[in-house]
């Protein structure tokens with residue numbers, strides 16, 4: 316199983332996922348892809364010994380370059396971990412139900428264009444929500460609208476700030492994201508084995 320991680324930010328989820336799977340030699344991370352040259356993810360990738368490659372948003376949207384990179388590395392599953400660009404149809408068609416994203420709130424609330432990172436937590440706190448959490452979902456052509464695979468909740472208290480909420484949500488991400496990925500890829504592998512019988 317060859318997994319590609321896409322990340323635009325610090326990459327703490329990417330690192331957590333790669334470390335989680337370090338004991339499994341049947342799950343590999345041949346490449347990390349990013350649209351941000353100076354994102355923290357590159358430093359982490361170097362430390363983890365995983366090559367990281369950059370592309371522009373134009374390249375992603377208007378060419379097959381990214382798809383070709385994925386094919387070159389024989390990628391069969393894609394994880395978006397803090398990746399901010401919309402995934403174009405050439406990738407969605409090539410990887411049906413094989414691209415997942417994590418969103419730092421309880422979708423369908425607080426999703427869509429512009430709802431990312433701290434903006435999400437600011438909005439949740441400003442609306443005095445009492446619950447937030449994480450949503451792991453399949454990726455389709457629209458931001459944050461693919462079928463939901465998994466959600467976990469945390470309390471939002473009256474003393475929470477966007478920063479304290481962000482750290483609660485990150486904890487949920489570290490706890491659940493690798494396990495959800497593991498379940499999905501193991502189910503997926505079964506399907507392939509069944510098919511080959």
Ligand code: GRF
Pocket residue numbers: 322324325326327328329396397398417418419432485488
């Ligand atoms: C996470 O909160 C994730 O839910 C969101 O972006 C953040 C990425 O954080 N999509 P990191 O780069 O993994 O530290």
